[in-house]
Amino acid sequence: MMSIELFVGSLTTPDDARAMAERILAAFTTGDSAPEGVLAKARELTHVLVHRPAAWVTGGPAGQPRYLVRITMPAAWHDPGFAGYVVPAVTAAIAGVGPDSGRLEREPHCVVQIVGVREHGLGLFGRPVSSTEVVRVMTQDFRDSGPAREAPEGYAFDPVCGMTVEIASARWTLEHDGVRHVFCAPGCRKVFAEDLGLSA
Numbered sequence: 001m002m003s004i005e006l007f008v009g010s011l012t013t014p015d016d017a018r019a020m021a022e023r024i025l026a027a028f029t030t031g032d033s034a035p036e037g038v039l040a041k042a043r044e045l046t047h048v049l050v051h052r053p054a055a056w057v058t059g060g061p062a063g064q065p066r067y068l069v070r071i072t073m074p075a076a077w078h079d080p081g082f083a084g085y086v087v088p089a090v091t092a093a094i095a096g097v098g099p100d101s102g103r104l105e106r107e108p109h110c111v112v113q114i115v116g117v118r119e120h121g122l123g124l125f126g127r128p129v130s131s132t133e134v135v136r137v138m139t140q141d142f143r144d145s146g147p148a149r150e151a152p153e154g155y156a157f158d159p160v161c162g163m164t165v166e167i168a169s170a171r172w173t174l175e176h177d178g179v180r181h182v183f184c185a186p187g188c189r190k191v192f193a194e195d196l197g198l199s200a
Contacts, residue, residue, distance in 0.1 A: 122134065
């Protein structure tokens with residue numbers, strides 16, 4: 001569950017703003033490493049909003065659009081690798097709409113802020129929810145779908161979300177009944193542990 005607010009300079013057209021929003025949503029919720037059902041639920045819970053402020057004052061050369069991106073998500077989901085993935089992905093999604101796709105990698109004209117919301121600071125179903133509950137909502141259909149498919153050599157599927165995880169580099173693991181399970185993120189590991197009554 002994320003909200004992604006994109007503040008764009010006045011030179012961006014409404015069509016370009018919508019295209020950027022669609023590209024940002026696709027960047028976060030498209031891929032072949034997780035089942036489509038999980039990605040579809042992630043799309044349903046991710047909101048991309050584009051704002052065109054009445055005034056925008058900043059230094060530097062005038063005439064080129066500036067961008068400020070604020071990504072709000074559960075703080076528990078944030079780990080050092082997240083920003084390393086998110087910042088380039090959102091920058092590329094925005095840059096791909098303009099005529100100079102490399103400008104935002106050369107010039108400091110796209111600022112990305114990742115804001116973590118404290119536990120139970122988000123709400124669904126008319127009540128506050130934990131980050132683990134959000135993971136449950138996104139992955140419920142997958143977890144109810146039965147046995148997973150066969151993973152490629154050297155990889156395993158996260159038993160909670162179905163994402164493909166390289167076994168050798170897995171950062172989040174849990175051993176249960178003599179089997180080492182690997183997870184794509186700490187939230188999936190926590191759901192798995194809670195479902196089995198294990199300490200996370």
